[in-house]
Amino acid sequence: MKLDPSLRKVATALYCYLDTAHSLSCCIKLRYEQWDQLATAAVVPTNYLEGPWGAERFRRDAQAVDLLRKLPGLPTSINRRGAALDAFWESEYACFRTNEFLDLLRYPSTGPQEAFEGRLRSILDRAAKIARRILGPVPASLEGRFGPGTSYELKGQAYSTFADKLWITPHATKECMALFEHMFWPTHWGRQRLSLGLPLPALTRGNRFTTVAKDATKDRGICIEPLGNLWVQLAIGSYWKRRLAQVGIRVNRADPYSTELADPELPSDGQLLHRQLARDGSLTGKWATIDLSNASDTVAFELVRWVIPPDWFEVLCAARSPYTLLDKKWVRLDKFSSMGNGFTFELETLLFCCLLAATTGCSIGNTLFVYGDDIVIPTEHARDAMAVLTAVGFQPNPKKSYVQGPFRESCGGDYFSGIPVRSYFAKGKFDSPLEWISMHNRLLELWPKAKVARRRCIDVLPSRLRLFGPKRLGDRVLHGRPLRFWTRNGIRWVATIVPMPTYIPLDRWGSEFTWTLALLGASSRGLTPRGGVRGYRITEASIS
Numbered sequence: 001m002k003l004d005p006s007l008r009k010v011a012t013a014l015y016c017y018l019d020t021a022h023s024l025s026c027c028i029k030l031r032y033e034q035w036d037q038l039a040t041a042a043v044v045p046t047n048y049l050e051g052p053w054g055a056e057r058f059r060r061d062a063q064a065v066d067l068l069r070k071l072p073g074l075p076t077s078i079n080r081r082g083a084a085l086d087a088f089w090e091s092e093y094a095c096f097r098t099n100e101f102l103d104l105l106r107y108p109s110t111g112p113q114e115a116f117e118g119r120l121r122s123i124l125d126r127a128a129k130i131a132r133r134i135l136g137p138v139p140a141s142l143e144g145r146f147g148p149g150t151s152y153e154l155k156g157q158a159y160s161t162f163a164d165k166l167w168i169t170p171h172a173t174k175e176c177m178a179l180f181e182h183m184f185w186p187t188h189w190g191r192q193r194l195s196l197g198l199p200l201p202a203l204t205r206g207n208r209f210t211t212v213a214k215d216a217t218k219d220r221g222i223c224i225e226p227l228g229n230l231w232v233q234l235a236i237g238s239y240w241k242r243r244l245a246q247v248g249i250r251v252n253r254a255d256p257y258s259t260e261l262a263d264p265e266l267p268s269d270g271q272l273l274h275r276q277l278a279r280d281g282s283l284t285g286k287w288a289t290i291d292l293s294n295a296s297d298t299v300a301f302e303l304v305r306w307v308i309p310p311d312w313f314e315v316l317c318a319a320r321s322p323y324t325l326l327d328k329k330w331v332r333l334d335k336f337s338s339m340g341n342g343f344t345f346e347l348e349t350l351l352f353c354c355l356l357a358a359t360t361g362c363s364i365g366n367t368l369f370v371y372g373d374d375i376v377i378p379t380e381h382a383r384d385a386m387a388v389l390t391a392v393g394f395q396p397n398p399k400k401s402y403v404q405g406p407f408r409e410s411c412g413g414d415y416f417s418g419i420p421v422r423s424y425f426a427k428g429k430f431d432s433p434l435e436w437i438s439m440h441n442r443l444l445e446l447w448p449k450a451k452v453a454r455r456r457c458i459d460v461l462p463s464r465l466r467l468f469g470p471k472r473l474g475d476r477v478l479h480g481r482p483l484r485f486w487t488r489n490g491i492r493w494v495a496t497i498v499p500m501p502t503y504i505p506l507d508r509w510g511s512e513f514t515w516t517l518a519l520l521g522a523s524s525r526g527l528t529p530r531g532g533v534r535g536y537r538i539t540e541a542s543i544s
Contacts, residue, residue, distance in 0.1 A: 003035075003075060006460045007430055010439065011067055013453040020057070023064035030068075035076040039216035041065040042399070045407035045416060054406070055416035059423075062414075063446070066423035072213035073429060083218035084211045088326070091297035095334035098300035098393030120391055124306050126358035131350060132309045134364075135243055142235035144183045147342060148530070151227040152208055165227060166193075166516055171204040172228025175318045180228035183235065188516050201228055205330055206323030207340065221297070223324050223338040232319040233342025240346035244353075248365015251349050251372070270371045275413030277369060277376045282408040283418035288382035289410045291400035292389065295373035296344045297335055299351065300393045304336045307354055316343070345372050352389070356381075359388045374410045379403060422446075433497060433536060436460045438475040445479075454480075465536070469494040470543055485543060492544040502532035 008030065015027035022043060029038040043061045048054040068074055105117055105124075146165055153168045166189055172180045181201060184190040204226050211219035225233065241251055250270035281287030292298075305313055320337050323330045337344045352370045360381035362368035369376040377385050382403045386396045402408050406417040414422040424442045428435045440457035443450055458466055458478065468484060469477030476496040485492045503526035506517060517527075 003033075003073070004430055006436075006456065007071075007426065009459075010453050010456040011426075013456050014067060014443070014447070014450055015064060017447065017450040017453060018060045018064050020060045020064065022061040026064045026067070033075075035074055035216075036078060039069060039074055039076050039078070041069070045402075046405050048416070050406040051417055052419060055419040055421055058407075058416050059419075059421040062421060063423040066425055068216065068426055070215040070425045070427050072216065072427070074216035076216055078217050080214075080217065080219040081211050084214075084221040087218070087294060088209065088221045088297070091294050092331075092334050094298050094393055094395075095300040098298075099302040099334055102300065102302035102306060102392070120388070123355065123358045123388060124392075127307045127351075127354035128309070130354040130357055130364075131307050134247055134350065134354070135240070135309060135312055138311045138315055139239065142183065142232070142239055144180075144187075144231035144235040145238070147230055147234055149340075150224060151230055152204065152224050153227055155208070155224075167198075168227070169199045170201045170228045170231070171226040172201055172232075173206060173226065173321055174203055175322070176226075176229045176232055177201065177203065179232050179315070179318050183232065184228070192516055206321035206325065206333075207338075208325040209327075220339070222340040223321065224340055225321060225342070229319055229321055230342050235342075236315065236319060237343040237346045240343065240350065244346065244349060247353075249349060249353060249370060251346060271411040271413075274369060274371050274374055274376055274411035275415075278408040278410040278413050279415040279418055279420070281376070281379070281402075282406055282415035285379055285404075287376050287408065288379045288385075288403040289401065289408045290375040290377065290382065290386060290389075291397045291409070292373040292375075293395040293397045295348055295394060296337070296339045298393055298395065299336045299344070299348055301334060301336045303351065303392050304347070307351055316347070319343070348373060355388060355392065356385050359384055371411055376410055432499075432533070433461050433465050434475055434499065437478055437497070441471075441475055441479045464538070465497055467495045467497055467538070469496060469541070473541055473543075476541070491542050493540045494543055495538050496541045497536050498539055499533045500535045500537055501528040502534045503528060504532075 011030055012027060015023040015030070022041070026038060026041065029035075029041075041064075043058065043065055045058055048058040072080075102124075105121055108114075108121075109117060151165060151168075153171055154164060170180070170184070184201065185194070207223040207225045207229070209221060209223055211221050214220035244251055250273060277287050278289050281289060304316065308316065316336070320341065321333070323332055324338070325331075337347060349370050349372055352373070352375055353364050353368065356362060356368055356370075356375065356377060357364050360368070360377065362377060362381060367378055375385070386401070389396060400409060407421075408415050412422065414420065424439075424446055426439065430436065430439075436457050440454050443454050443457070447453070467477050468480060468482055470483070471479050473494075473496060476498055477494065483494070485494045487493070503523075505526045506514065506522065506524070
């Protein structure tokens with residue numbers, strides 16, 4: 001496998017523009033196809049001087065090593081799926097040890113560990129009280145929903161839409177079946193399946209393991225859940241989002257059209273809030289940012305049992321998958337849930353909030369902020385926070401956790417002395433014109449003087465697709481000059497490129513689910529599977 005020649009030209013041009021020792025090293029590795037070294041290169045922010053000059057040097061070096069680091073198609077010799085499997089088993093072993101430790105911790109002991117165990121036991125008990133206050137009692141009803149991805153039942157299909165999920169026989173684990181049917185039969189989906197005489201929900205033992213692209217060194221392991229379990233999990237996750245928001249933890253992106261008033265000093269978008277705090281921390285040193293390795297896969301069963309209230313714990317246990325199908329064998333899980341579970345994100349957010357609030361006394365949503373495994377906490381409490389997280393089985397990532405120095409990183413925002421230094425990552429397959437347009441626009445935004453690299457992006461595009469327009473049109477046009485427009489009825493127009501989606505006619509699934517599809521937002525033209533693009537066309541957009 002070879003690296004795309006056009007992408008190679010862009011990378012070489014950008015390395016030459018950056019003009020640092022790291023960029024020269026990356027350029028040499030690219031020229032001589034030292035892919036493994038290119039994928040594993042890294043820079044350390046503590047090696048740079050504080051202030052604008054150090055920030056600029058770090059930004060250039062970081063861009064050099066980051067450009068191709070997350071490119072799934074980089075032809076390394078690394079077995080990326082093997083790395084994901086290794087991470088799965090390492091996480092399972094870590095959860096096994098944590099479960100044993102927490103199970104023994106429930107019973108007081110004597111000896112040199114007595115003080116440590118007593119302190120940790122009191123922290124976990126306080127965390128359980130905090131969790132009880134945040135969650136409240138289990139509500140009388142929950143609203144299930146479909147997720148955007150695939151499900152356990154759709155294995156082997158070239159594509160999937162939510163219409164496929166209506167037709168397939170939903171599966172659920174034995175523990176989840178009663179809860180799923182309680183939520184399923186009152187819906188139009190359930191009633192329609194019953195009236196058509198379609199098969200009743202079926203049983204399965206659990207989810208199945210698969211991998212998706214993460215970066216050039218490893219894939220990300222995920223577990224695809226049965227549709228019945230996922231329906232219940234997403235219902236729990238949605239309810240928990242609202243409960244967390246009431247204490248100031250924003251785990252849902254803000255609706256740009258919402259009229260709800262938010263604290264003007266704290267953005268309602270959780271990621272934006274964390275980036276704002278990371279910038280403040282890099283300037284003042286007030287905040288530390290902590291990131292955890294494989295956080296969702298190291299949430300041990302016994303930790304959830306200890307912290308989550310008993311009524312909610314029973315619901316979560318029913319909804320989770322206790323087994324994973326891996327290489328045609330069922331594996332009993334020591335972790336509570338994995339990536340792919342509909343409530344894992346909310347669960348880990350809640351656990352970290354409660355544990356760290358119980359440890360440090362910080363106020364959730366005021367001096368303690370959590371978004372998944374991204375944690376922002378006052379610097380003076382960072383060491384205690386990492387110590388207690390380590391004690392209950394988590395692994396703070398030393399490469400992404402920052403307590404000292406002028407650098408902070410959280411939720412995709414990198415700041416050095418208050419200056420944004422986030423790199424551009426080439427992640428896609430670069431087999432569509434929109435990807436090259438997006439690369440051009442990001443390079444213009446981050447490196448406006450890297451003209452040769454941007455020119456190489458434009459050279460890939462056919463002449464008819466080299467369309468320029470204002471930034472507000474997004475990646476439908478190339479940003480910058482020359483801007484070619486025409487005027488019609490006093491309005492200025494420019495040409496843009498848009499993808500033409502693939503539509504699967506609704507009659508593919510018959511007329512039985514027409515009403516259900518309409519209620520779920522299906523267009524009369526048909527449904528478009530994820531990534532379903534059949535081509536591109538040129539259209540026009542007004543700019544005044």
